[in-house]
Amino acid sequence: MKLISELLIFFVAIIHLYIVYLEMFAWTTKGKDTFKSFPKHLFEETKGMAANQGLYNGFLAAGLIWSLLIGNPDWSAYVAYFFLGCVAVAGIYGAITVQRSILFVQTIPASLAILFTYLFQHSL
Secondary structure, three states: OHHHHHHHHHHHHHHHHHHHHHHHHOOOOHHHHHOOOOOHHHOOOOHHHHHHHHHHHHHHHHHHHHHHHOOOHHHHHHHHHHHHHHHHHHHHHHHHHOOOHHHHHHHHHHHHHHHHHHHHOOOO
């Protein structure tokens, strides 16, 4: 069952690496297809802002991957909780302010990873 927790954490990291790609490198191309609620004429003007957001998503992915590399199970879980919590909160905020689908792409996977980490990775 610990493997399920680790796979969920890895899955959330992969989601965020894809978001890094979209926001930093494909904002004016694939970004337009992904972020449909954002006016198409603003993509070019907001390229720098999107790249900055992508960088932050990269930090989230790096933190999640780091949590999987920590040998101590308790510290691994604590680091995972922090970064998964950041993802879940950012997903809620994004769903409220940008696009409802962000809740399903970010918050739900992160929340499932938190739950499985709590249940199977270590005891608090």
